[in-house]
Structures are given as C-alpha cells and as structure tokens.
Amino acid sequence: MISVENSLMLHPSYYTRFVVGVVLLLILGEGAHGVIAQEILPQSEGSQSQEIVIDMESYMFMPSEVTLDADKTMTLILNNQSFLVPHNFVLDDPQGRQVLEADISSGESQTITLTLTEPGIYPFYCDKQLFFFPSHREEGMEGRLIVQ
C-alpha cells in the first residue's frame, strides 16, 4: 500500500512549509535583490508537492488524464459535482493492483495525499453500479494518471 493520509493530517505541515518558505523569502529578500527571492520560491514549492483537482460528474472525470512527476507528493482534490449520485475514485497501479479507493457522496469533496514513486500509467475509474445497470466505468467514468 502506498502512503495515503487524511487531508487533516497533512495540511498543517503543508502550511508550515509554506510559512517557512515565505519567512525564508523575507529574510533572504532583506539583503538580496528581489530576483533572487523569486527564484527560490518555485524550486522549494515545486520539489515538494503537486496539486491536482479532478471533478467527478455523471459519468466522467474532468480532467480524465493527468501527468505527474514520480518524485513529488500529490495532493488530489476530488469534487463530486453530481446531484444525488455517489461516485468513487479507484486508482490502480501499472500492474493492476488497487492503490486507492475513495467514496465521495454527491456534492462532497475529498482531499487525498499520496506519492506514486513508480513511473507508469495508473488507471482510475468509478466502479459504482446501480442494480443491473452498467457500472459508471462502463458509462465512461474513467481516466488515467501518467507518472513520469
């Protein structure tokens, strides 16, 4: 199982890093030119995390294809935009093993952090199904993360 933590657990450290970054920037900015400070912020922020927002609709993910860097933590924000329709986000690794499964009720959002270290194509889909109807995946609710 790849590390998955609740957003409530991670947000404090994220903001702490952000605040430390801003404070460092201010300290460095004191004695240096603004140009130097501007170069520092994207590097320190970019090497730590990447944020992805995926909207869940009936029956699609938007966007359905996302490219990620393997060495960075991903903060994944899932928004169920459907009215009354529950969806889930199932993520498999390139070998087809399930990495993650998150249920999101209609109108709800969930934030998940995980790090995918192995490059490859990770399919994701919603496997919800009502009685004998086709599954949401069969209706077209699928996509993929391309980790490189």
Ligand SMILES: [Cu+2]
């Ligand atoms: Cu669904």
